[in-house]
Amino acid sequence: HPSLEVDYEESEPDVDHEDGEVEWSPKQITDAQRVIHPGSPMFPKTVVAVERARLLEESLSRRDNPPAAVSEPQVITNAGVDEGVPPELLQPENRQHVAEPIL
Numbered sequence: 001h002p003s004l005e006v007d008y009e010e011s012e013p014d015v016d017h018e019d020g021e022v023e024w025s026p027k028q029i030t031d032a033q034r035v036i037h038p039g040s041p042m043f044p045k046t047v048v049a050v051e052r053a054r055l056l057e058e059s060l061s062r063r064d065n066p067p068a069a070v071s072e073p074q075v076i077t078n079a080g081v082d083e084g085v086p087p088e089l090l091q092p093e094n095r096q097h098v099a100e101p102i103l
Helices: 002-011 017-034 045-064 067-080 092-102
Strands: none
Touching: none
């Protein structure tokens, strides 16, 4: 967005006149950009996680049935345990975490 860059350049001299307002506005803009742009180089993983969390929350709050995105990891883990996957394929840490909630 070249318009945002131009706004920043034009707003630089205004920083001396309005410190409080100018200090707050850039923070809000950067936070919005991080969330809106998933390909941001700063925290792509964080943004994706935030978007997924919001989608999951919205889908769970709107629909009683969990969407496919939510059921996929659960089905995969349950299927692996039900099918009796050899413990050699599963890491010790994963076996412990998986066994605790099931028991």
